[in-house]
Amino acid sequence: MNRVRRLAVILLIATFTAVLFADFVAPAPYAKQFREAPNAAPSGKHLLGTDDLGRDSFSRLLYGSRVSLLLAPAAALLSTLIAACIGGLAGYLGGRFERLALAATDLSLSLPWLFLLLTVRALLPLNVSPLASVTITFALLGALGWSSSGRIICSGARAIRQSDFVLQAQSLGISPYRLLLRQILPNLEPVLAAQFWTSIPIFIIAEANLGILGLGVAEPLPSWGNLLRGLENWPEVKASPWKLAPILMLVAVVSCFQLVFQKREEFAS
Amino acid sequence: MKSRIFIALVLLASCCFLVSRAAAQSGGELRFSLKSEPKTFDPLLADDDSSETVRYLTSASLIRLNRQTQMVQPELATSWKVSSNGQSIAFELRKGVLFSDGTPFTADDVAFTMRKLMDPNLHSPFADPFRSATGNIKITVKNPASILLQFPAPVADLEQLFDGVPMLSAKSPHSDTAGLGPFIVAEYKAGSYVLLKRNANYWKRDAGGRPLPYLDSVRLDIQQNRDLEILRFRRGETQLINTLEADNYDRLAADMPAAVHDAGPSFDTEQMWFNQVASAPIPDYKKAWFRSQNFRRAVSQAINRADMCRIAFNGHARPAAGLLSPANHFWFNQNLHAEEIDVAGALKRLATDGFHLDKNVLRDRDGHAVEFSIITNAGNKVRERLAVLMQDDLSKIGIHLNVVTLDFPSLIERISHSFNYEACLLGLVNVDLDPSTQMNVWLSSADNHAWNPEQKSPATPWEAEIDRLMRAQASATDNKKRKEYFDQVQQIVADQAPFIYLVNKNALSAISPNVHNAAPVALRPQTYWNIDSLYLTSTNTSASARP
Numbered sequence: 001m002n003r004v005r006r007l008a009v010i011l012l013i014a015t016f017t018a019v020l021f022a023d024f025v026a027p028a029p030y031a032k033q034f035r036e037a038p039n040a041a042p043s044g045k046h047l048l049g050t051d052d053l054g055r056d057s058f059s060r061l062l063y064g065s066r067v068s069l070l071l072a073p074a075a076a077l078l079s080t081l082i083a084a085c086i087g088g089l090a091g092y093l094g095g096r097f098e099r100l101a102l103a104a105t106d107l108s109l110s111l112p113w114l115f116l117l118l119t120v121r122a123l124l125p126l127n128v129s130p131l132a133s134v135t136i137t138f139a140l141l142g143a144l145g146w147s148s149s150g151r152i153i154c155s156g157a158r159a160i161r162q163s164d165f166v167l168q169a170q171s172l173g174i175s176p177y178r179l180l181l182r183q184i185l186p187n188l189e190p191v192l193a194a195q196f197w198t199s200i201p202i203f204i205i206a207e208a209n210l211g212i213l214g215l216g217v218a219e220p221l222p223s224w225g226n227l228l229r230g231l232e233n234w235p236e237v238k239a240s241p242w243k244l245a246p247i248l249m250l251v252a253v254v255s256c257f258q259l260v261f262q263k264r265e266e267f268a269s
Numbered sequence: 270m271k272s273r274i275f276i277a278l279v280l281l282a283s284c285c286f287l288v289s290r291a292a293a294q295s296g297g298e299l300r301f302s303l304k305s306e307p308k309t310f311d312p313l314l315a316d317d318d319s320s321e322t323v324r325y326l327t328s329a330s331l332i333r334l335n336r337q338t339q340m341v342q343p344e345l346a347t348s349w350k351v352s353s354n355g356q357s358i359a360f361e362l363r364k365g366v367l368f369s370d371g372t373p374f375t376a377d378d379v380a381f382t383m384r385k386l387m388d389p390n391l392h393s394p395f396a397d398p399f400r401s402a403t404g405n406i407k408i409t410v411k412n413p414a415s416i417l418l419q420f421p422a423p424v425a426d427l428e429q430l431f432d433g434v435p436m437l438s439a440k441s442p443h444s445d446t447a448g449l450g451p452f453i454v455a456e457y458k459a460g461s462y463v464l465l466k467r468n469a470n471y472w473k474r475d476a477g478g479r480p481l482p483y484l485d486s487v488r489l490d491i492q493q494n495r496d497l498e499i500l501r502f503r504r505g506e507t508q509l510i511n512t513l514e515a516d517n518y519d520r521l522a523a524d525m526p527a528a529v530h531d532a533g534p535s536f537d538t539e540q541m542w543f544n545q546v547a548s549a550p551i552p553d554y555k556k557a558w559f560r561s562q563n564f565r566r567a568v569s570q571a572i573n574r575a576d577m578c579r580i581a582f583n584g585h586a587r588p589a590a591g592l593l594s595p596a597n598h599f600w601f602n603q604n605l606h607a608e609e610i611d612v613a614g615a616l617k618r619l620a621t622d623g624f625h626l627d628k629n630v631l632r633d634r635d636g637h638a639v640e641f642s643i644i645t646n647a648g649n650k651v652r653e654r655l656a657v658l659m660q661d662d663l664s665k666i667g668i669h670l671n672v673v674t675l676d677f678p679s680l681i682e683r684i685s686h687s688f689n690y691e692a693c694l695l696g697l698v699n700v701d702l703d704p705s706t707q708m709n710v711w712l713s714s715a716d717n718h719a720w721n722p723e724q725k726s727p728a729t730p731w732e733a734e735i736d737r738l739m740r741a742q743a744s745a746t747d748n749k750k751r752k753e754y755f756d757q758v759q760q761i762v763a764d765q766a767p768f769i770y771l772v773n774k775n776a777l778s779a780i781s782p783n784v785h786n787a788a789p790v791a792l793r794p795q796t797y798w799n800i801d802s803l804y805l806t807s808t809n810t811s812a813s814a815r816p
Contacts, residue, residue, distance in 0.1 A: 033661050038580050053580060053657055122679035126642035126690065127671050219657045219672045235520055 008259040015253055019066040026059035031220035041240065048245050051230065055220075061245055064222035068204050069253065071138040072224075076199035078142030083149035084192055090150075091157025092184055102154065108147035117144070117210060130221035137216060141203050149195040156191040160184050201254050204228075224250055296485040297805035299784065301509035301797070302492035302501070307463065310454060312435035313386055313393045319491075325794055326465055326487060328435030329449035331360055331379065332428055336790045336798035339598050339702060341428050345374065345436055345449065345472075355423035355746030358431075362414045367470040368438045368447040376416040380408045381439030383418060395433045398705055399424055401743065425705045425743045425751060451482040451801040463489040473801055483804035499779075502528075508781035508805070509796045514651065515585040518777040527782045530789040530796075534587045534596045535776035536699035539655060540768045541643060541692055545721040547728070549688040554637050559691070563622045565766040569608050570615040571666045572659055577772050581654040585777055589770035591759045596773070596791040597702055600752060602759040607770075615666050631667030640669040644683060645694040647674035655771060656694055684719065693719070700793050704742060704755045711739050711758065720767045731765050 018025050027047070028034075034046070034054040042049045048057035090101030117140060124136065160166060161184070169179055207225030210216045217223040227246035230237075237243050307319040315324035331346040343349075346360040366374040386396050387406050399406070404421030411417060424430065441447040446454065451473070452465035465487040473481040490507065492498050499517055501507045503524070513521065513529070522529045543559035544551065558564045574588035587595070588607030595601050616626065623634030631639040643659070645652045656672040663670045675683070683690045697710075709715045713724040713732045727733035735758055742754035762768065776791040786802045789795050797803065 031661070033658070035576050035580060053654060118676050118679065122675060122682070126644065126673050127640065129671075219653070220660065233516070236516075 005259050008256040011252065012256045012260065015065065015249075015256075016069070018062060019069055022059075022062040022066055026056070026062045028056040028059045030060045030063040030222050031055065032059075039240070042242050048242050049240065057242070057245065060222040060227060061249060064224050064227045064246070065249060065253075067134055067217065067221065068207075068224035068250075071134060072200045072203045072207070073196075075138040075142035075145070075203045076196050078139070079145040079199055079203075080149060080192055080196045082143070082146035083153050083195060084188070086146065087150035087153030087155075088157045088184070088188060091154040091159075092161055092180060094158065094161065098154065098158070102151070105147045105150045105154070108144075108150075113144055128218070130218040133218040134221060134223060137207055137210060138203065141206055141210075145199065145203065145206070149199065152195060153188065153191055156188055157184060160187050197254070197257055200257070201250060204250060297483075298486045298488055299484050299509070299797075299800075299803060299805060300488045300490060300507045301511065302498045302507060303463070303489045304493060306460065306491055310457075312437070312448075313382075313391060313395060316394045319489075322489065322794065323454065323463060323465075324435055325450075326452045326797070326800055327448045327450040327454055327468075330431055330434050330436060331362075332431040334429060334432040334702070334792075336792040336794075337788060339792070341432065346431075349428060351427050351746070353746070355425070355427060356421075357417060357419040358427050359417045360415065362416070363472065364414055366449065366472040368441055368449055369453045369468045369470050370438075370441050370443045370447040371470060372438055372441040372447060374436065374438075374449060375413040376410040377413070378436055378439045379416050380410055382434065382437045383408055385437065386434060395430075398430050398703075401425070423744055423746050425745065426703045426748065427746075429703055452487055455486070460491060462491060465489070471801070475802070482801040484800075487800070502779055502781070505781065505783075508784050509787075510779040511794060511796050513777040513779055515582040515774070515777065516650075518585060518779075519583050521779055525779070528779045530778050530780060531585060532776040532778065532789045532791045532795065534594050534773040535791045536594050536596050536702075536773075536793075537696055538589055538592070538594065538699070538773055539652070539694070539696045539771045540589070541659070541694045541771065542720045542768045543641075543692050544684075544688060544690055545728070545767070546688040547721075549690075551689075551691055554633060554635060555641060555691060558633065558639065558641075561622050562765055563618045564624070565769065566764075567615040567618040567624075567666065568663065568668070569766050569769045570611045570618065571668075572608075572662050572769070572771065573610040574607055574771055575610070576662075577655055577658055581651050581658060582772065582774055585775040586772040587775070589773045591763050591770055592707075592768065593704075593759060594699070594773040594791075596776075597699075599748075600702060600704055600755060602756040604756070605759060605763050610662070612665050619666070626667050629667055630669070638669065639667065640671070641691040642671040642673050643692040643694050644673045644675050644680055644690050646677050646680050651774075652694055652696070659694075685716070685722070702792075704739075704751075704758070708739055708743060711735055729765075731761050732767075735761055 027045070032055060034040075034050055034056065036054070037046070037050050038054040039052055040046055040050040040054070046056050046058065048061060051057055051060065086101050086105070090098040120140060128136070166179065166183055169183055174183075204224045205228070207216055207223060208228040210225070217226050224246055228250070230243050231247060303319040303322060305317065305319050307315075307323050308317045309315060309320050310323060312324040312328045315321045329345055331344060332341050332349065333344040334340075335342050343363075345363050345366060347363050348361045350359045352358070360376075360379065362374070362376060362379070368374060383406060385391060386393050387399065399420065401420065401424045402422030406421070407419040409417040409419070420427075436449050438444045438447040448468065449472070451468055451471050453468050454463060455466035456462075456464035467482060467485050471481060475481055490501075492501070495514070495517065498507070498510060499521060502510055503521075518529055518531070543565060545556070545559050547556070549556065578584060578586040578588060590605040590607045591602065593601045619631065624631055624639065626632075633639060643656055645656055653672070653674060660670040660672055680693070684693050699707075710717045710719070712718065713721070713727040713736050716722055718724070721728055724732070727736055738754045738758045738761075742751040742758075745751045745754065776789070776795050778789045778796045780787045780789060780796055783805050785804050785806060786799065787796060788799065790798060792798070
């Protein structure tokens with residue numbers, strides 16, 4: 001393990017520890033409003049200052065990271081699984097099924113999901129807890145965000161199906177089930193992993209955008225998505241650079257994930 | 270000798286000043302942004318903000334409401350007389366006034382305009398206030414400079430209604446474009462801009478006899494993005510921003526303190542209300558809470574309005590006392606005061622209805638935990654802040670509030686069709702001083718009677734009383750009497766709290782220091798209400814690139 005990877009591992013462990021023990025690490029509850037100090041600069045009392053309602057930004061970052069670090073990967077996992085099932089099978093089976101699956105993927109890509117999401121939100125009950133609301137949001141994102149990954153996985157599966165070693169395995173009489181499980185899936189793993197990791201920040205940003213449209217995480221629960229909404233106003237961010245903390249955290253965590261799992265992917269590929 | 274030289278120098282200096290002033294007042298192009306495409310250029314149909322702007326700049330009325338004094342003043346009519354029963358009004362018209370195409374303005378044009386306005390097929394938004402009863406308006410043209418208008422029933426505050434009636438030409442061959450306002454529409458590029466040119470036949474003169482307006486043209490750029498509007502103002506590409514949000518105001522104030530203006534409380538209100546529709550798909554026990562005056566008043570008492578003004582509006586708002594803003598000098602009930610936060614008082618009031626605190630959770634007499642959702646429009650940062658502040662305030666009396674932001678069409682569908690909501694937080698934009706224009710809100714049968722619209726008969730005695738008072742003020746002709754009635758309406762609304770008024774945001778605007786004679790006010794149009802007197806001194810702004 002090289003030095004950079006080691007550092008990434010340490011950072012990830014520190015982040016997860018802080019996030020999981022946010023109840024003890026955070027200097028204030030995430031919803032507590034210090035109304036005498038809205039938009040305060042960093043200080044001993046508020047390490048990253050306060051937001052526009054006077055809530056401690058460091059505490060909200062910790063709790064928001066907990067929400068996003070648990071739910072964005074869960075949504076990414078869900079979407080990658082769906083993509084793997086549809087795209088992987090399409091690529092492996094080929095022929096009519098592949099054409100059908102690709103048509104479904106194209107249709108899914110061309111649909112105005114934003115409006116569908118808005119409709120879904122409008123149909124949801126109003127009295128849902130913030131936790132239920134955030135779970136629904138990420139579940140929807142996971143369930144609907146598989147199509148672009150599906151195409152890539154289909155293409156990867158097709159390439160493997162047409163490779164020499166698969167042809168050789170088929171000629172040796174290996175059953176299709178065994179072929180899929182022992183040859184195709186292990187070789188698809190780097191593609192699946194890449195799709196999984198790239199989906200995480202996409203879902204976090206998508207959640208932030210949905211927040212603007214009313215489908216994000218409900219107040220007062222923080223998430224990286226609604227914390228990133230604080231960056232909408234560039235002049236304000238320029239004047240208060242500590243407001244960049246959520247995006248720096250997002251970049252750092254996603255980069256760490258990439259570094260830690262990079263070797264494994266390289267090995268697999 | 271010395272004194273003669275001194276006098277000569279003073280005269281020379283005066284001449285230089287006058288010449289420079291005169292030069293400064295001539296020409297130039299004023300630019301500002303429209304938030305959306307004008308839906309119509311027909312002045313009688315202008316209902317949206319952008320069409321209304323074009324109408325204001327290109328047309329003239331018989332009587333004008335002075336936006337500064339909030340009093341009516343002569344415009345195309347030099348004098349008028351309202352009959353004692355409030356059913357008729359006689360105008361003496363200004364002589365020698367020409368439309369922009371050179372045709373003279375006479376009483377025939379007033380008659381033509383009124384007939385067109387009152388045509389039920391036109392559906393003009395300006396016509397409804399004149400329709401106090403069924404029947405036709407009787408128009409008598411006495412001579413080219415005098416006209417008598419007789420209505421089938423008394424019309425409340427008749428003279429002020431004429432502020433919104435643009436005069437049209439009956440005889441002009443170009444009647445669609447001929448106007449009496451300071452500007453005429455010269456060019457329109459959909460999605461891009463509306464260019465207005467100076468009306469060479471405009472009748473007004475300044476105190477020195479110079480023809481008005483001073484400006485050569487006004488360019489209205491269609492710009493929906495507020496950030497871009499501010500950026501263009503900073504660059505000097507536009508000279509006015511009619512309404513600013515508090516955040517943007519403060520940011521602009523940091524760089525251009527001379528450009529920003531806070532004209533005090535505006536006419537707009539931010540308010541919340543509970544759904545009291547009998548058929549609403551919400552549990553019966555919640556309907557009982559929302560129908561309880563004590564519950565509504567307790568919620569109102571638990572809200573810290575001062576914090577809302579300070580935090581959500583950066584201090585550019587005032588706690589609201591009621592349905593009218595104190596900016597409405599005449600009609601505001603001076604006996605009303607904004608509710609002060611009083612948690613103990615709120616709990617006491619709730620106790621009278623059987624509510625009680627159980628481990629910091631408020632429960633009704635049947636043991637239901639008090640929890641409800643409040644919907645507001647997504648993307649409105651200020652409203653989202655208000656909702657979260659309210660969420661925190663209500664937690665202090667044990668109420669759990671769920672804040673739900675919805676896209677606007679979904680929100681409207683819920684509050685006006687399905688009634689599938691519990692509470693709503695929205696704002697009301699008031700553009701008129703007169704309370705008669707709020708009939709569509711306060712009558713229990715009205716569509717916009719938001720908490721329980723379109724009632725066949727008033728659901729509560731106090732709503733019946735509001736109906737009675739609103740009808741009484743609308744049919745009275747004496748404004749003093751009308752105010753008495755409307756003061757009572759304001760008092761009932763404050764006591765019953767069907768709308769819980771939160772804040773009156775301030776009228777914030779930005780005007781480039783190059784623009785002179787500007788006097789921003791709270792009434793719309795805040796910055797350019799005296800457009801014919803505005804002038805520019807900077808050459809770079811007037812010489813800005815034309816399309």
